[in-house]
Amino acid sequence: MSFSFGGGLNMGPRGALESHGEGDGTGRVFDRRVTLRLLGYLRPYTRQMLGAFAMMLIVSALTLAIPYLTKIVIDQYITNGDLRGLSRLALLLGGALFGIYLASSAQQYLLTWVGQRILMTLRNQLFDHLQRLSLGYHDTHIVGVTISRVMSDVGVINELLSEGLITLAGDILLLFGIVGVMVSMSPHLALFAFSVVPLMVLMTLWFSRRARIAFRQTRSSTAAVIGDLAEDLSGMRVIQAFAQEGASEERFDKVNSANRDAFVNAMSLSLTFLPGVEFLGILATAVVLWAGGRAVATETLTLGVVVAFISYVGRFFQPIQELSQLYNTLQTAMAGGERVLELLDTIPDVQDQPAAPDMPSIRGEIVLNNVSFAYRGTHTVLHNVDLHIAPGQTIALVGPTGAGKTSIANLIARFYEVTEGNVCIDGVDVRSVNQPSLRQQMGLVPQDPFLFAGAIADNIRFGCPDASEEAVIAAAKAANAHEFISAMPEGYATRVLEGGINLSLGQRQLLCIARAILADPRILILDEATASVDTITEALIQEALARLLKGRTAVVIAHRLSTITNADLICVLEGGHIVERGTHTELLALGGLYRDLYERQFMQNNGFSKASERV
Ligand code: UTP
Ligand code: MG
Secondary structure, three states, X not given: OOOOOOOOOOOOHHHOOOOOOOOOOOOOOOOHHHHHHHHHHHHHHHHHHHHHHHHHHHHHHHHHHHHHHHHHHXXXXXXXXXXXXXXXXXXXXXXXXXXXXXXXXHHHHHHHHHHHHHHHXXXXXXXXXXHHOOHHHHHHOOHXXXXXXXXXXXXXXXXXXXXXXXXXXXXXXXXXXXXXXXXXXXXXXXXXXXXXXXXXXXXXXXXXXHHHHHHHHHXXXXXXXXXXXXXXXXXXXXXXXXXXXXXXXXXXXXXXXXXXXXHHHHHHHHHHHHHHHHHHHHHHHHHHHHHHHHHHHOOOOOHHHHHHHHHHHHHHHHHHHHHHHHHHHHHHHHHHHHHHHHHHHOOOOOOOOOOOOOOOOOOOOEEEEEEEEXXXXXXXXXXXXXXXXXXXXXXXXXXXXXXXXXXXXXXXXXXXXXXXXXXXXXXXXXXXXXXXXXXXXXXXXXXXXXXXXXXXXHHHOOOXXXXXHXXXXXXXXXXXXXXXXXXXXXXXXXXXXXXXXXXXXXXXXXXXXXHHXXXXXXXXXXXXXXXXXXXXXXHXXXXXXXXXXXXXXXXXXOOOHHHHOOOOEEEEEEOOEEXXXXXXXXXXXXXXXXXXXXXXXXXXXXXXXXXXXXX
């Protein structure tokens, strides 16, 4: 077993610790609650673990037997010149060595077999759980940190559960076995051999105290390097745009050298400890040689016993070395286990009642009754919002940035739970039905159109994986996306790169609209689908939307007011309140915030066109 460096990539960007569940937890080496729950993962593999345990017993017994056999070879056969006996025992020794080889291979195989299965189970469990956790969780947890839970924390748990436990048991057994055999062979010589043990204990105490701190530093500094790297990579465009490469380099250099220092520090600790143990082993051998040699000279001990002792003393320090290293594995695994269990125990903010029924087939009425809402329970972002949308109506939400438009959309799709009031669809409180049945009947074109890596066609049929090629093309045509897709090198089979980066923002939006058209939902939520695109694309999107909205209930969030002038109802939001509502004409006549926003946009647009005329 080796030292585990960098056990947890447990930090956020710039190495800043996340507010909870980070660091090395309690820093304890043994936590009963965590241990018991982790041990539960071994239960399905009891038979294999017992098999590995049996193999370990065989390895330990044979390891113990070899010096003893050597003693017999020397004392009974070599001394007496019994060559046939010598050959027999040499064969036996060879057999024992081969037995060790076979048993330890079998043990390793069983442990890897079990370990990889536990790893998979834990990762699957974490993944399933992450998919059930509400957006509220994902908003507040850094992706890199969550990835480190699923990858490295799970890895150290596996290391502990499979190899760690058996190594621990094997080492302890071997230690007691060696002491027992030595004492039974010659208590006198055993006393000499153990004369270095107090020194050994002092050294181990000294080491483990420092090692705990040093290894924790290596883990957290590795996490800092990864955090910094992850953030710089994702923000590369901004770094280059602002020519901040130098500053980034400096920052990276700082965390990187802290990481180097931590490793050098931890390594120099190990490098003083491990040779120290070896030195004590040699010292004990010398003592045994000296005292044993005298005993052989005075004929109180046989040569075979002394040779066996030298061999046992050599083996005695190996488990001690291993145990001191296991200490670090144990500590890392406890911290990792604590974090993984904490994630598995996180209760989703939005939780269905047990056996919540399916949402009945939606007609399309949406009602918000006196809804107030706060993200993470802190400051309220929506105040007493009342809204009634009849089936088939299109309503528009407008207002300054941060007014709460996306928040209303989030509540209708029940991505978050209202703090007060309720959201009803066709008179059914969205909290009383299960989430998948509700969302299956809604289409969402998000503010940030997200595409998965894969074929364009598969991205369109994301919500209906069984849709035929013809249906996909029809949806793309309705979304005005067919033309640009056909112009691509491989048409509908063209691969979208991760995050859709090989497509323009407007194209991504068109694909998201095609995706929503194909899903054919009764309720549609469009979040600023026309922001940040050129006028031609905007016109295409407009056209596609008009087709998409027909006969459905739609909530359209738009910054460009020109796009929603036809809406049945326009609600103007400001600071989480609906401050005005009415049709476009009514609101213009009212002369309030809407008119203000509209005129400013109108003037801006005119300004732009004048400017372009001048060019
Ligand atoms: P919204 O995201 O609802 O604003 O946030 P909006 O009207 O859609 O804004 P634009 O037009 O897209 O820019 C409303 C408030 O909720 C807070 C924000 O700080 C904002 O003041 N908020 C939003 C959170 O606290 N947490 C979130 O995850 C999102
Ligand atoms: Mg928004």
